[in-house]
Amino acid sequence: MPHVITQSCCSDGSCVYACPVNCIHPSPDEPGFATAEMLYIDPVACVDCGACVSACPVGAILPDTKLGDGQQVFVELNAAFYPKREGKLPPTSKLAPVAEAPVVHPRTGGPLTVAVVGSGPAAMYAxxxxxxxQGVRVNVFEKLPTPYGLVRAGVAPDHQTTKRVTALFDRIAGQRGFTFYLNVDVGQHLSLAELAEHHHAVLYAVGAPTDRRLEIDGMALRGTNTATEMVAWINGHPEYASLPVDLSTECVVVIGNGNVALDVARIFTTDPDALARTDVSDHALAALRNSRVREVVVAARRGPSASAFTLPELIGLTNTHEVVLSAEDHDLVQRDLVTESDPLTRNKLELLAKLGDASAPIVRPRIRLAYRLTPLRVLGADEVEGVAFTVTGTDEVRELAAGMVLTSIGYRGKPIRDLPFDESVAVVPNDGGRVAGTPGVYVAGWIKRGPTGFIGTNKSCAAETIRNLVDDYNAGLLTDPTARPSALDRLVRGRQPDVVDAAGWTAIDRAEIERGGADRPRDKFTAVPDMLAAAATAPVPSLGRRLLSGLRL
Structure with a gap:
């Protein structure tokens, strides 16, 4: 009974280290790990011990006997990653070593103290x-009253298994030496220089919070947004809760075909009663119940073999939704199948070849994948009426009527005050996480490497940065803080009286879960004042307890 990795894989890699027989690949020591869409269990080498099941933070690993009908394809998909063999042979590569955490050499002046700006996956893994x-202290600063970044606000609400990684982050936050400073905006309430006075090092893990913008005429019309903003609105992010979203149109066009584009298309065509059992925001659920959307067109500039979405996402989508192609795009798929040699891409093409015909009548909300369409301009006077495309590589123009246009062409980092910034690739210039020309300052995650990889990819990225940070500390390159440990808490509370600590976050979390009742995992607060009101119900630590917390090792 081999175990199988399914579409909710986050590429965290913990399962690789838990496996006693090295049957999960690609492993972090292999070149393909950083770009792998998912990991794969070797059915020949698997000994069915179940160690990987408990190690997986998102519940993506199941015995093959417990797979649902829509998950059976993953049995073959996992096996196809490995060569055909006769009998039970050893695993296909050397055992992935468990990377030892860097050893901190203690100093007489006090423990290594690090400020982490941001609270998403890269921050929490760091x-x-x-x-x-032992003895290391980490202070995590987050501008919102709630932590965990895109896991909370960027993962689609119907992907609850992926959101389970927050349980791992909660365990990290509960460790001795960890302190949350939520609702504190570094750059507004505190400066980098002030953080440096209280820490040996400052690590920025702020992600890539903005979208790449499509520079064509009409993108300022009412009814244009980005898919990332739409997912944030669906998830109830407080900065996007008031986004004007009009779903009275029958057709929505999403330009770009990565996983975020599929997320929006899937949510817009999902039965609202099914979404009502998730943590979708109340305002989004109300709008979706009144939606008139019948078709979401996901338009890509290139052909089917260059599809940006991952195979697991496509499998999950086709198991639950009606997805169609035009006859012309079906021909493109067949043409690509003739020449494509990459096994993963061939798997995508073979699945695309089985999709329905877009010429069929629309009987329920559906998704149409469209290829070789280069956006030319958004049509309309005051509001969106459609999109004009050129057929990629030609002068032929095609117009598609639509009442909403969303772009989904990637995330982009933004400059950070007092740090260098490379506008061409939208990252902070760095060498293994060390910020160029700025001793004692480090980066991890998307602001370090760009918006690539999955949730778990941030684990190895953060580990590299931390190894270099600790090496610098041990080499005496990081100067000791000039301020007393207890001074940080007073500084933060003086600048931001509404700071939310771990107890406040626990109160918000508990209140949201209670609001969700028996049918929903949680009913999220979407306004900062409501979050702060919930946080205020937490027990307030005494001044003495706060001082002891600042002094303990």
């Missing part, structure tokens, strides 16, 4: 790596 050492 904190976890640091806290494997």
């Amino acid at each position: 904190a976890d790596e640091l806290l494997t050492q």
